[in-house]
Amino acid sequence: MTRISERRGERRSTAPRQTAWRRLANLYPPMRVLSDDQVEAIHETSLVILETLGLEILDDRALDRLAVERQRVDRASRRVLFDRHWVMERIATAPEEAVLHARNPERWIAVGGNHIVFTPVGGPPNCHDLDRGRRPGNSRDLTDLIRLAHSINALHTISSGMLAAQDLDQRTRHLDAYFSVATLSDKVSSVSLLGAERALDGIRMNALARGISLEEMQVRPGLFGGINTNSPLRVDGPMIQGLTAMVEHGQVVVVTPFTLAGAMGPVTLAGALAQQNAEALAMLAYAQMLKPGAPVVYGSFTSNVDMKSGAPAFGTPEYAKTTIASGQMARRYKLPYRTSNCTASNTVDAQAAYESQMSLWPAVTGHGNFIFHAAGWLEGGLVASFEKMILDAEQLQMMAEFLQPIETAREDFALDALAEVGPGGHFFGAQHTIARYETAFYAPLLSDWRSFQTWEADGARSATERAQRIYKALLAGYEPPALDPARREALADYVARRKREYATGGASTLP
């Protein structure tokens, strides 16, 4: 016993220093890059797009539903022209805020309003770390990434899609990912919306992990998931089916058009924004049609391509502008706003850092509520990087501290200290300093502020090399959150049963 506690104590003392997990509010006025007239012009154009060009919706059930709502549905082309009043009336029923509940009751998050939530990377097929280089990601990498994201306090949620593990059957790997997330973390998590079954598996497993019914899930939602439109102006069937399952079960849906200017959107930012707004409004209206008051989020992912190569670029000046502009659009509709932390860099270097910052500053100052890919995203989303997780964790911690307003109570002005110290003096020894110095300033996770000589004598490690040590220390210190063995067994049983069903042709026993 003594030995274990000694070891634990040791581990704790060498554990990387982090700020505590905490919910964040953004009390600063939001940044604006559009005038009110410009916001209205984008709004108006997007309604004209919906009225005159409409969307192609590759789902018959959705077309039926929209026809019932008297939208102009052309069965042959699957094109739907929307009525602007219908769209705006539907949008008006969306709530400004929603709460998502975690397995750990203390880890609930608020989506919308002044709240800001950081989520880890989602989607990459590859992963990278300094030791092993870039490689297709496997299930061990995924669980390590989940452990790491759980351990990083700056991340409010976990993501089931931190990596698409290439060694697993792609039909059922979502089940393995959900199981890992449910057992390795107790934060709010995301679910894949690529089809209704993946969404429903996620919803059922979240209920099992939390030991509640699907009815209770409706009242206390615990999952979020994102759909992308297949820009321009198309919505794929699986996406709309995933959205529908989530809405019907009361979970949070994020709708994000992928309007990469010059490729899937016009080469002009105004054009790409109007298209984004049209696609987002239509799908959010659809969600509200399914269930008025369903918690939804307006997503933006309008960046641009390199017109020489066609390669997508992220963290560009254009991306910074559309990120802030999209926040203005979301606020116009009183909708929570989702944005991202992006970079196109191929390695964890200065470019990765400045492009992430070129995403994060607009996201934060533009009042993003839900910052996807906030840690670990590299190479335009093709790679989940272990070192980038730490680089981003530092940046998120700094943003969290930036969001704490300057305090200006009487004692904060330190007039007595200034009188005590006097001209040319030093504040280190002042009573006012001594009473506050331990918590006065942000303490970094990754930044090295030592003198050059001290830093050099200690190995002259770059931020990326230091990030490697930190992620390894976090993984070494990882402890799984407690989980009732009965719930764990129920989850395992569920996965086993569903895998059998998928193997025998996918006949689902889901309701």
Place this chain on the structure above:
Amino acid sequence: MTRISERRGERRSTAPRQTAWRRLANLYPPMRVLSDDQVEAIHETSLVILETLGLEILDDRALDRLAVERQRVDRASRRVLFDRHWVMERIATAPEEAVLHARNPERWIAVGGNHIVFTPVGGPPNCHDLDRGRRPGNSRDLTDLIRLAHSINALHTISSGMLAAQDLDQRTRHLDAYFSVATLSDKVSSVSLLGAERALDGIRMNALARGISLEEMQVRPGLFGGINTNSPLRVDGPMIQGLTAMVEHGQVVVVTPFTLAGAMGPVTLAGALAQQNAEALAMLAYAQMLKPGAPVVYGSFTSNVDMKSGAPAFGTPEYAKTTIASGQMARRYKLPYRTSNCTASNTVDAQAAYESQMSLWPAVTGHGNFIFHAAGWLEGGLVASFEKMILDAEQLQMMAEFLQPIETAREDFALDALAEVGPGGHFFGAQHTIARYETAFYAPLLSDWRSFQTWEADGARSATERAQRIYKALLAGYEPPALDPARREALADYVARRKREYATGGASTLP
């Protein structure tokens, strides 16, 4: 002839791609982190500081002048208590904007208003590049840095103090630096204000380089210089003498208290800001007393120390907040605002990038007018880095592009293109795209957006390694701006004469 032009063409084609030199305006609403009440509380506290604690001013002539103005001067302690009405009346005569004229008539800059100016690093005794490592900087390094800063279009000005060349006599190295700046660049430049003589040498040499009289310099100023207060609450003699020389000759003076919270300022941000504001207001009022309407700038450099080591930290969340807050203070007095691009990193890595961004975003969104150290600053200002120059140039270019508002004219909405492309289509081939693709988006200087495979096959170079190639290419392609040989000779004669005077005891022939 053919051969030369071929070579020139060749050089041009391999020259790093940059955006053009251009003046910038910030048309976005400024970020705010303080409420109006908080701004007033800081203002009020700073006036209380000036009234009750005052400043120690280590210059008898300044004490005389302030006594004439009926400020409460204590000769024994050299302490001056200021009258708040006097301070505010003096401040009110400061202009909101000033224009600085360069040797090249096209390179004039506007200071204040909505304008934003980027200046290169100033002050370091050391320099660094990947080949040669960190070392004391010498005169060759200084001239290379000047050539590089001249070549970087994102930098609006040059700085005579990019490096304090350690191989030169420190009494006269300012003359060598001024000569280098005047001959190697035609941008607006800075001058050292460490004493009246350094300022006056700079003013005389700027007049010689531009071929104008000191009277014309008054009407068309061409120099800026900064003084720091010796915080807390002290002003050194040489600084006030340098300021006085500049004001009397009509050049721009930037007053920047060095209120490092926890060391030279209170450990609380409100306290450090109030102290900064008090020190800045007093010195700016002094400048206006000397000459009402003198062009001056309100400077902020309020960061914090690491309370464990006492090491200064930059690009911290606290720094981000005080940078935006200080912009609010400067605007309260309708004064141009100076801030900086800072990092404490010991090397050009991801930390250097994200700390710079944590400085630049607040500087830009907080409506900094004059961004000092905008390129090349490393290691808390102890090092001028060649690779950091390029890393920062990219970031400044991106900021400049971010400041171009989204255009929302009818054709920007691209409705025809959207109709032409249709659902699921691609915009690459659209007429709207073809007409705009060459200039549609920001083209990077340093960022590499190629696929991982292409990037890897080309050497897998990090951003810092690519920055090395770029700075070398810029230096290789450097061409000095034309300078009338007579002016060059006049400058050389001036330097020679003044060096003799310094050698024989400093008896100056300056007016």
